[in-house]
Amino acid sequence: MEFLERFAVPHPSIAIYASMVAIGLTMIAIVAGLTYFKKWGYLWREWLTTVDHKRIGIMYLISALLMLFRGGVDAIMMRAQLSAPENTLLDAQHYNEIFTTHGVVMIIFMAMPFIFALMNFVVPLQIGARDVAFPRLNALSFWLFFMGAMLFNISFVIGGSPDAGWTSYFPLAGNEFSTSVGTNYYMLAIQISGIGSLMTGINMITTILKMRAPGMTLMKMPMFTWSSFIANVIIVFAFPVLTVALAMGTMDRLFGTQFFTMENGGMDMLWANLFWVWGHPEVYILILPAFGIYSEVISTFSRKNLYGYKSMVASMVVISLMSFLVWAHHFFTMGQGALTNSIFSITTMAIAVPTGVKIFNWLLTMWKGKIEITTPMLYSLLFIPLFTLGGVTGVMLAMSAADYQYHNTMFLVAHFHNVIIPGVVFAMLAGLTYYWPKMFGFMLNERIGKWTAWLLSIGFLLAFMPMYITGLDGQARRMYTYSEATGFGPLNMISFVGAIIMAVGFALIVYNVYYSTRYASRDIGEDPWDARTLEWATHNPVPEYNFAVVPEVRSSEALWDAKKHGHVLFKDRNYKKIHMPNNSGVPFIMSLIFFVWGFSFIFSLWIPAILATIGILVCMAHRSFEQDHGHYISVEEIEETETKMRGAK
Amino acid sequence: MKELFPAKQVLGFAFSLVLTVIALAVYFLDMSFQTGMTILLVTAFVQAGVQLTVFMHAGETDDKGAIYLNVYYGLIIALVTIFGTLLAMVWDM
């Protein structure tokens, strides 16, 4: 009995019991459904073992959308709790758990996989490659992310959710103040998915450096590829910091080390420091690919080439270095001296400059363009003013002296949602709508799409603008309630209404997918948006080998050249057999073992932990000895696919 | 037998032994903290450079630009992280 007690949830509620039942029923339904429709083989062959970058991209996308709803439910609950003074919908403990999981899920398990989804799907197509440099590693990256996400999500029904905030500051996150296993979940689930992110970083950099189509020099890469490249560079150099910080946090909690403790020389502030050494570059990891998407979309629907390509690239390179120079602005009030705060204040204000350059580039791209307002373009048009607002409040926060007023208030919460939602979320939805025909061969409904964009924008303004005001009036973040005398009630009610409107917007996305799957035309050709870049030069949806013939490129807008300037993309029309990587079940199995490994550490089950460690090492050894030369797609097979694809036009 | 021991690598090895001996001076000789740290910084980074160019063949292919950029970039970020952390956590606390 004592053994089983550790798995109990420390603060159960009806909602948690209901979730347990719901999770149980869903799992039974999935297993029963797969068995009834005899889809186990299909699932294993086509998805669980796939190394195809497009399928991995789609799996990232599905996971990201699922996590968006998990995090969204948390958000609605928070706003509902705060909608009225002295509300009792949630108690303090549940509120703590929910704001923690909301933050972690949205950043690590929603935004990250969303950008990985688009990177995986788009980058190889945009550079004319057949797959990424390390397809097998790519599958491993995805499954590690996925298992990390699953591990994190079971926390609220087994053992209890983490409750020390998404930043998990010590000493609050230490054993003394966080007695449940929740924070162990935080440390290990993020660790596992973080390893996956690091591998993706290495993979994408190598892909972009080594696998570009003939003629595509670095300065002829489409902007989304450039932005992905820079984002991955930041990943490679930022994620190891998180790895080490999480490992030390785990050791403090499980093995009694003294890194972040309050005694024997431990230094709790060091956690905050290391967390943000990773955390601030992470912000740019998320926003740069978003900027890339906006650049593609704005250029396409203004029917003009991107204004200031070189300055765009230069500003991103500058950001990649500067993003590592600003981290201390997250803890201006922690007690370091004026010198440190001044330095980090100045670097923080300076990093706004390259970002501002981009805003002007987009505006000038639209200047005198023939603007067509499609759904992706609508998101981009809404993004520019809304994001600028968030950027400006960011510069306010950058002033370390003034930050003593803003710090830890709803003003800060309003600021970072103001950059992340119009910046990252809108970009991902724009990218989703823009690349949907590339992924699935039909377009999402434009009318529903535009409704979604407007609802999200209005909901966003209603939800977050009031927070700027209550924040300046002193409403602290992460407080589960407030008294009526504060007068925060009406503004928080407006926030709640805004959150509901956003929820309707997100639900409309699901409806749009359903509606379009059912009614949209499949006869969309290769280039439904009249786009400019290389990924639109192959079929929709994309065949396994991407391009039957390797394209040749002479500018960043290869397809536009071909359409308007008579550039020949495919010189040699004769098909040759194509070398492709083999599928493998090992990444999935290895990640499953990682799941067991993480779970065992979380609950201090040492024998399974040792066995799982051995299992992971055996998988690596297996990979070392394995001989895998891939396979070829024959010329006949290519001809058959190409004829079929052209027939679908 | 001789062809198995190329002069470049043998000299590189000898040089790294010499650098180690020089670094040891900070232990065996009496000197100020500043002098000691200067010696250690110089010997450690030169030693790392020797490994990089002589033994790791960093500059022998077309990818050398990417490889050196990668190492320098890592080095810059590493130094920023170390000194920034020291500034915020120790020197200016």
Next chain:
Amino acid sequence: MKIDHSLPLEYSTDQNQYNILGFWIFLGAEIMLFATLFATYFTLANRTGSGPSGAEIFEITPVLIETLLLLTSSFTIGLGIHAMRLGNKKAMLSFFSITLLLGLAFLGVEIYEFIHYVHVGAGIQTSAFTSILLTTLGTHGAHVTLGLFWGLFIILQVKKRGLTPQTANKSFIFSLYWHFLDVVWIFIFSFIYLKGMM
């Protein structure tokens, strides 16, 4: 798989070139991993609580032995790669074996060192200083341990399959890893031990 015979075996296919560049980028990430450990070490080095300080527990002899073992192993694996490029499989395997034996000896001394630390009351739970000291050394030691297994697998593969583009590529990448561990050790040697004993 196209093989370009004008290049050394380890670079001879596209995939081989991807692997080598990818591994260099991984080493870039490793630089940051150890940099974070060093940043933590320097921050916590004087925070010894009630435990001993570095000057009290460091011993020059084992450290010197470890340094010489690792430096030499870095030299021998370099010779191994040179022999591989000459196509001399036997010499290459001998150099790789010597490298691994030196690595094993290094690990032995390091284990002795750890036992010594625990013995003098500097366990991983003693103070912030001992926690980060043993974690940094342990992370490097774990890399060496992993390298010993990896190197062994590669020796077995070269023995069985001969020098092919694949095995040559793996051997070369392993040599990068091993040299990198030597570089890390140089920094540990200089800025943990020598600085601590100065």
